[in-house]
Amino acid sequence: xxxxxxxxxxxxxxxxxxxxxxxxxxxxxxxxxxxxxxxxxxxxxxxxxxxxxxxxxxxxxxxxxxxxxxxxxxxxxxxxxxxxxxxxxxxxxxxxxxxxxxxxxxxxxxxxxxxxxxxxxxxxxxxxxxxxxxxxxxxxxxxxxxxxxxxxxxxxxxxxxxxxxx
Amino acid sequence: xxxxxxxxxxxxxxxxxxxxxxxxxxxxxxxxxxxxxxxxxxxxxxxxxxxxxxxxxxxxxxxxxxxxxxxxxxxxxxxxxxxxxxxxxxxxxxxxxxxxxxxxxxxxxxxxxxxxxxxxxxxxxxxxxxxxxxxxxxxxxxxxxxxxxxxxxxxxxxxxxxxxxxxxxxxxxxxxxxxxxxxxxxxxxxxxxxxxxxxxxxxxxxxxxxxxxxxxxxxxxxxxxxxxxxxxxxxxxxxxxxxxxxxxxxxxxxxxxxxxxxxxxxxxxxxxxxxxxxxxxxxxxxxxxxxxxxxxxxxxxxxxxxxxxxxxxxxxxxxxxxxxxxxxxxxxxxxxxxxxxxxxxxxxxxxxxxxxxxxxxxxxxxxxxxxxxxxxxxxxxxxxxxxxxxxxxxxxxxxxxxxxxxxxxxxxxxxxxxxxxxxxxxxxxxxxxxxxxxxxxxxxxxxxxxxxxxxxxxxxxxxxxxxxxxxxxxxxxxxxxxxxxxxxxxxxxxxxxxxxxxxxxxxxxxxxxxxxxxxxxxxxxxxxxxxxxxxxxxxxxxxxxxxxxxxxxxxxxxxxxxxxxxxxxxxxxxxx
Ligand code: SF4
Numbered sequence: 001x002x003x004x005x006x007x008x009x010x011x012x013x014x015x016x017x018x019x020x021x022x023x024x025x026x027x028x029x030x031x032x033x034x035x036x037x038x039x040x041x042x043x044x045x046x047x048x049x050x051x052x053x054x055x056x057x058x059x060x061x062x063x064x065x066x067x068x069x070x071x072x073x074x075x076x077x078x079x080x081x082x083x084x085x086x087x088x089x090x091x092x093x094x095x096x097x098x099x100x101x102x103x104x105x106x107x108x109x110x111x112x113x114x115x116x117x118x119x120x121x122x123x124x125x126x127x128x129x130x131x132x133x134x135x136x137x138x139x140x141x142x143x144x145x146x147x148x149x150x151x152x153x154x155x156x157x158x159x160x161x162x163x164x165x166x
Numbered sequence: 167x168x169x170x171x172x173x174x175x176x177x178x179x180x181x182x183x184x185x186x187x188x189x190x191x192x193x194x195x196x197x198x199x200x201x202x203x204x205x206x207x208x209x210x211x212x213x214x215x216x217x218x219x220x221x222x223x224x225x226x227x228x229x230x231x232x233x234x235x236x237x238x239x240x241x242x243x244x245x246x247x248x249x250x251x252x253x254x255x256x257x258x259x260x261x262x263x264x265x266x267x268x269x270x271x272x273x274x275x276x277x278x279x280x281x282x283x284x285x286x287x288x289x290x291x292x293x294x295x296x297x298x299x300x301x302x303x304x305x306x307x308x309x310x311x312x313x314x315x316x317x318x319x320x321x322x323x324x325x326x327x328x329x330x331x332x333x334x335x336x337x338x339x340x341x342x343x344x345x346x347x348x349x350x351x352x353x354x355x356x357x358x359x360x361x362x363x364x365x366x367x368x369x370x371x372x373x374x375x376x377x378x379x380x381x382x383x384x385x386x387x388x389x390x391x392x393x394x395x396x397x398x399x400x401x402x403x404x405x406x407x408x409x410x411x412x413x414x415x416x417x418x419x420x421x422x423x424x425x426x427x428x429x430x431x432x433x434x435x436x437x438x439x440x441x442x443x444x445x446x447x448x449x450x451x452x453x454x455x456x457x458x459x460x461x462x463x464x465x466x467x468x469x470x471x472x473x474x475x476x477x478x479x480x481x482x483x484x485x486x487x488x489x490x491x492x493x494x495x496x497x498x499x500x501x502x503x504x505x506x507x508x509x510x511x512x513x514x515x516x517x518x519x520x521x522x523x524x525x526x527x528x529x530x531x532x533x534x535x536x537x538x539x540x541x542x543x544x545x546x547x548x549x550x551x552x553x554x555x556x557x558x559x560x561x562x563x564x565x566x567x568x569x570x571x572x573x574x575x576x577x578x579x580x581x582x583x584x585x586x587x588x589x590x591x592x593x594x595x596x597x598x599x600x601x602x603x604x605x606x607x608x609x610x611x612x613x614x615x616x617x618x619x620x621x622x623x624x625x626x627x628x629x630x631x632x633x634x635x636x637x638x639x640x641x642x643x644x645x646x647x648x649x650x651x652x653x654x655x656x657x658x659x660x661x662x663x664x665x666x667x668x669x670x671x672x673x674x675x676x677x678x679x680x681x682x683x684x685x686x687x688x689x690x691x692x693x694x695x696x697x698x699x700x701x702x703x704x705x706x707x708x709x710x711x712x713x714x715x716x717x718x719x720x721x722x723x724x725x726x727x728x729x730x731x732x733x734x735x736x737x738x739x740x741x742x
Contacts, residue, residue: 072404074404097201098204098327099327100287100325100327100328100403101403101404103324103325104324104400104403108400111439127205128326130323131321131323131324133323134323134324135323157180158177158181158184158321159176159177160173160176161321161323162177162317162321162322163318163323163324164443164444165323
């Protein structure tokens with residue numbers, strides 16, 4: 001898990017200095033703060049732990065559901081594959097940028113037909129964006145200090161790949 | 167040889183641009199050391215003891231004369247006038263300046279070369295048989311498959327941050343000249359009633375825990391090659407250890423899991439992947455094979471040519487004829503086409519670090535290749551260069567020309583054809599120097615008649631446990647160790663990789679020696695061999711017949727006495 005989480009703040013305060021790039025555009029993150037001041041948010045995001053405990057209830061509500069998975073999650077150990085079509089956002093959180101497990105996890109999710117937003121968060125660096133994108137990520141949470149043009153360029157580092165990709 | 171298409175060229179240009187940008191950001195302080203590290207490693211750039219070291223990929227060892235000339239000019243313009251052939255068939259520059267590397271990469275890209283994935287925790291350059299396509303014992307040419315795997319693994323988005331490095335080797339001959347069972351994945355091409363496919367070995371490796379690979383699958387149809395590789399890599403990526411870099415290689419995962427459960431995991435993952443994965447189409451394979459079709463061999467009058475060679479090398483020999491004859495015996499080999507030979511240019515003259523080659527020599531190799539071998543050469547695991555397609559009628563002329571450049575030391579396959587890593591003179595990871603030890607051995611054994619009499623004998627020296635020289639699969643292996651800050655050397659005997667049926671890891675013979683004592687220790691070992699051999703037995707055959715005992719007794723006489731007296735023989739063979 002990232003240092004940020006270790007600090008122990010459940011409110012994900014760190015997100016204020018983050019920007020979200022989705023489908024090659026700078027966007028607002030609809031999940032951010034959506035739960036503030038409301039019982040029934042339109043966008044609901046949960047941890048893997050919460051998902052495991054409250055799966056039934058989470059699926060009955062009308063909200064757009066987001067789940068955050070650590071990059072080292074084993075897809076076959078977490079009860080998720082049957083519900084991929086009911087989930088709108090899966091965030092994969094990298095604790096270090098050299099943890100390649102998140103790349104495979106993303107590729108597997110796409111392989112199993114997940115079509116929602118697949119977001120890379122945590123310790124990723126710009127120089128990985130193209131590979132992340134080719135593994136199926138279509139959204140990236142990055143430090144607000146990064147220059148958006150450089151980000152968009154990094155996403156286009158290569159015009160083609162030798163391998164099948166998403 | 168494979169020729170880049172527009173896509174290959176485009177990708178290479180993009181990679182050069184990407185790395186130029188990364189280097190500039192690093193030099194300006196906008197990219198941290200930690201972030202730059204894996205990025206530069208994936209571009210073959212190490213920061214070494216004295217300067218950066220840049221490793222250039224030579225896919226499965228093939229080089230064209232155009233590429234050789236470019237390497238010559240780069241050695242001159244960016245380095246100190248020489249480069250180094252590694253034991254993984256690659257080329258290393260030892261002294262380039264960081265600021266100039268983006269430009270160097272651009273020059274390399276002009277001749278379809280690069281440094282992509284030559285280091286770092288990713289899929290490394292695919293290696294193969296240096297005699298691919300010409301070996302008399304070849305069943306199927308591995309190069310088209312090597313190139314398909316090279317492309318598949320190049321810039322692979324999913325496998326750029328593996329637990330550790332990952333090496334794939336492919337062979338298509340009866341004899342294994344690529345040591346495939348000492349790679350993370352070893353592929354042996356074969357043909358049977360189901361068509362063409364691969365025997366897949368997995369989890370081999372050298373390093374501090376040398377392990378022979380296990381058989382993962384007896385037959386994999388060729389169409390499934392890439393999806394199957396993907397399954398192995400994915401399981402490794404997700405389940406290989408990341409907490410301890412010494413336990414992070416695939417071999418450790420395979421051993422910890424057990425080959426049967428590992429095979430089961432791969433099978434399950436593969437079945438999940440296979441239907442989503444494009445098959446390797448016959449057409450794609452055929453297209454690739456076209457790049458490696460045979461060159462335009464002349465029809466030689468074999469009888470006349472061989473008659474002439476015979477005449478040159480029998481009766482009343484002048485000294486120079488004798489030298490030619492030795493070279494012919496040691497440095498040329500059988501070819502699948504009658505009248506043709508393979509020729510190994512030796513990069514092991516006494517006193518030159520193994521595998522080092524100057525700009526002038528690179529140029530000369532290019533000229534020799536153009537004149538005598540269809541403009542192509544191959545680098546070898548033993549750090550030499552092979553001209554694969556030489557007409558026998560050209561051999562004398564070639565020998566005379568190669569002699570001027572110091573390529574004709576007639577020692578290929580003998581004990582002075584020493585494979586040696588850069589060791590303590592260059593490498594930041596070394597425990598001990600290796601180059602001076604190699605030289606001392608070459609000087610001690612300068613009587614070539616004695617060396618020839620010993621016959622086929624491999625001797626390899628690594629400066630540390632990383633085993634870059636593959637000492638643990640050498641008949642005689644020497645390993646640099648650190649003993650309280652002093653450089654010492656451990657000797658292993660009996661390793662070998664060439665026989666696909668029984669590749670063997672060598673065994674440590676006993677306590678280590680100082681550098682000064684190594685030549686004498688080797689001399690003692692060789693005396694034992696000469697003494698014990700029965701008519702025509704090779705060094706390795708004597709070891710498999712007698713074990714290490716007689717060698718130990720001769721090397722450690724005092725111990726032999728004490729040990730015999732209290733019969734605690736088991737304590738030997740452990741490094742003290
Ligand atoms: S074996 Fe050790 S010393 Fe030799 S090159 Fe490899 S890492 Fe360096």
